[in-house]
Amino acid sequence: AQSVTQLDSHVSVSEGTPVLLRCNYSSSYSPSLFWYVQHPNKGLQLLLKYTSAATLVKGINGFEAEFKKSETSFHLTKPSAHMSDAAEYFCVVRGIKAAGNKLTFGGGTRVLVKP
Amino acid sequence: GAGVSQSPRYKVAKRGQDVALRCDPISGHVSLFWYQQALGQGPEFLTYFQNEAQLDKSGLPSDRFFAERPEGSVSTLKIQRTQQEDSAVYLCASSSTSQGPVGYNEQFFGPGTRLTVL
Numbered sequence: 001a002q003s004v005t006q007l008d009s010h011v012s013v014s015e016g017t018p019v020l021l022r023c024n025y026s027s028s029y030s031p032s033l034f035w036y037v038q039h040p041n042k043g044l045q046l047l048l049k050y051t052s053a054a055t056l057v058k059g060i061n062g063f064e065a066e067f068k069k070s071e072t073s074f075h076l077t078k079p080s081a082h083m084s085d086a087a088e089y090f091c092v093v094r095g096i097k098a099a100g101n102k103l104t105f106g107g108g109t110r111v112l113v114k115p
Numbered sequence: 116g117a118g119v120s121q122s123p124r125y126k127v128a129k130r131g132q133d134v135a136l137r138c139d140p141i142s143g144h145v146s147l148f149w150y151q152q153a154l155g156q157g158p159e160f161l162t163y164f165q166n167e168a169q170l171d172k173s174g175l176p177s178d179r180f181f182a183e184r185p186e187g188s189v190s191t192l193k194i195q196r197t198q199q200e201d202s203a204v205y206l207c208a209s210s211s212t213s214q215g216p217v218g219y220n221e222q223f224f225g226p227g228t229r230l231t232v233l
Contacts, residue, residue: 036224043119043224044158044206090157102148102171103222105157 002027004091006106013081014114021076021109023091033074034092034103035065044090050074061085086113117141119225121207127231128197136192136228140209147190148222149182150206158206164190197232204229 007022025031035047048059055067061084065076074091091106120139128134140147146165150158151174160174166187175182179198184190194201208222 041226043226044208045224046221049221102160102163102174103150103158105150105159108155108157 002029002031002093002104004033004093004104004106006089006091006109008109009107010110010112012112012114015083016080019076019078019081019085019111021089021091021111023074023076023106024072025074025091025093026072027093032094033065033067034094035059035063035074035076036090036092036105038088038090038108040087047076047089081111081113083113083115086111119207119209119223121205121225121228123228124226125229125231127233129233130199131196133193133195134197134230136194136205136230138190138192138207138209138225140188140190140207141211141223142188144209144211144223145187146210146212146220146222147184148208148210149190149192150208151176152204152206152227154203161192161205194230197230199232202230202232 003026005024013019033050036044037047038044047063048057050057050067058064063078065074067074088108088110090108092103094103122137148163149161151161152158162182163171164184167184179195181193204227206224206227208224210220210222212220
């Protein structure tokens, strides 16, 4: 079984300040982990992925995430928020040995960026 | 190039009606997935196709839900005798190859169909 918990349902930041979105995972196997972003009325877009290579993963639009096995965490960060970062973000897990190929999503974190 | 498209984008149904939701994956994509996203929640897996074969339907919430992909391209998710709890956004995703036990082939998502059951 696998699951993800996003620790904050809402995060509010000022433009130009750092963003931190927290995610903890649970997986019976060595997991593949992802962050997806969902803008209003648009499809989910992959930000970055971890698949057992480097533990610090860089994604699009200046986002990065660090896989910490000891803490079972995969937090998403960005040094400086932009207005266009306002969206909902999902932490996602896929177990490598999963019988199916489904993705398991967290509950989401809605990011508000204040000017 | 064209991404994943879904139709209709919005659907309002009266309780008890049957609905059919369509997904057009990216051309040539082998794998196709359906997810259900309730208001304020993350998407939840419903079912997975590899070409025309439905390999995993463990997420379908009841036997009122049925999905097909007869020619390995377009897929239809059908919900019979809709209930209010079926109200959600239904997302379709496709990926270019079959999903192996290692690695990951990105799933590309469509914009979703928002179903409202009155």
